[in-house]
Amino acid sequence: MAGIDIWGKLGNILLPTSGNTGGRALTPSYDPQQSDQAIGAPETDMHLRDLMNERASTEDDELIATLMQYDPDVGAAVGAFLTLSNTTMRYIAKTPEGEIDSDAIDKISQLMTQISYPVDYAVGFSSDRLLKTRNQALRYMLLKRGSVAVEMILDDMFGVSDVRNIDTKTLEWYEKQPGFLTPVQKIDSDEVDLNIPTFFYASHRQDPNSPYSKSMFISVINTVYARGQIVNDLYNIMQITGYPRMDIKVLEDTITKHLPDDMKRDPKKRDEYVNNQIASITRRFSQVRADQPIVHTDSVELDTLNSPNGSVGIDIRPVIEVLNAQNQAALRSVATVLGRGESGVNTASVEAQIFSMQAAEINEPLSSIWSNLLTFALRLSGSTSYVEVYFDIPEMRPPNELEPAMVQRQSRLRKDLSDGLITDDEYHWQMYNRPRPSSAPLLSGTGFESEKADGSADTTTNTPQKDQPNSRQRAQTKSSDKSANSKAVK
Secondary structure: OOOOOOHHHHHOOOOOOOOOEOOOOOOOOOOHHHOOOOOOOOOOOHHHOOHHHHHHHOOHHHHHHHHHHHOHHHHHHHHHHHHHHOOOEEEEEEOOOOOEOHHHHHHHHHHHHHHHOOOOHHHOOOOOOOHHHHHHHHHHHHHHHOEEEEEEEEOOOOOEEEEEEEOHHHEEEEEEEOOEEEEEEEEOOEEEEOOOOOEEEEEOOOOOOOOOOOOOOOOHHHHHHHHHHHHHHHHHHHHHHHOOEEEEEEOHHHHHOOOOHHHHHOHHHHHHHHHHHHHHHHHHHHOOOOOOOOOOOOOEEEEEEOOOOOOOOOOOHHHHHHHHHHHHHHOOOOOOOOOOOOOOHHHHHHHHHHHHHHHHHHOHHHHHHHHHHHHHHHHHOOOOOEEEEEEOOOOOOOHHHHHHHHHHHHHHHHHHHHHOOOOHHHHHHHHHOOOOOOOOOOOOOOOHHHHHHHOOOOHHHOOOHHHOOOOOOOOOOHHHOHHHHOOOOO
16 A cells, blocks of 8 residues: 555546537426427415325325425425525635645636626526525425435536536436446436436435435325314314304294195105205205394294303314424424424523524535535636535524624634644635635734734734744745646546
8 A cells, every 4th residue: 555646646537528518407397398388387276175185196205395385384394494594605625635725716706606697698588597596496406305416517618607407306326336326317208318427416314225315304294194184174173063053943843734634644745845844944044144133933943053151172282282293393393483482491492503403404415516516617627626615504693692602713713823723714714704815914823822912013013924934834825826736637
């Protein structure tokens, strides 16, 4: 092993010799069989359909898609996850040695601007391409499918022109060699080979024994439908026992008292006459409004059922509470998000922290997708640097409550900067999530914090490294970026 130049191989990067301009994969809304027809509008009668029957005949991924739109608990959880995880996306480029590459960061910034804003306004309508919108769509697909996939679209010059979202439900996976999976997109009879370097895939807590992902909400299906069944039964019970109902007793003897003798002697004619009278009385009383007086003969006696003192009910609250708790657990959510917050202050604080951590993990697959995609884009530009993409941590506390923690963080980072443990670029990235401004003094390793404590100097008097030959200055400038001396991409 001592004779093998492992680190030297970092510069030996092999890039594709040809590409597919315009992309291969099909978007979730594209149907090649009906490309000249309008895209079908979403259904508007879902609220009239019996979801209980669909449960027995519909696939689980489609049930999740339906519940995300029509079930209040699932919809609330989805909205909370999307809102809390909607934080700012950050990125940083580093050389193979782990140093910040300012030139590569500039390239990535140009690329993100290029794919976020249209450059050819002659083609007509252009949908929202902003990075925030793209990430919102990816998060929604992740909650819906448990995974996300995109294709990087290249132009004729191997430049990145767009990033295409792909529905992972349309993917089929092949493992022709152990550990090497290759994807194929299938929509109806159309099949697209996606074994290409411009295809990127990431999942959220996927079963390692299967290449196919499932939504994190998959376990909520049974509890949601069980709760829905109980609620529907409750509605039916309320219609029968929950409201006062009119009790009409028809006095058969009074009706038949004046019947002709031939009808009295014929049981069939007698029953037919009585039934006709009952039907007639039913029709008349069914049309009576609540504010109308009731006028009737002495052949009818009126009363009410379900009086306040005589009604018999069933207490279903314990059952509903159990199902609510199961829904909350299956949705990885908290009671407050689902509109049932009853926890104490301490419990609610713990729940909020756990929920924030789970929302933060929603961004992990997106970080993986963008990191690999942007790194590949750098490779195409001739750089050997790599990109790390991360998102701001979701935070429920207001900014004023976070200020003390920010002050402590700044104090610690300034001490590390003073001691030379981090570079100036690292300080600015960790503190402000941006490159070091050219106007900022170079302070790494100057000991300015110790000098300030002694009262002998102030940070404003520090000069750049060139004026301090004995300094431990390690800050990097664009002229000293190691990416400038890195090996060329082959």
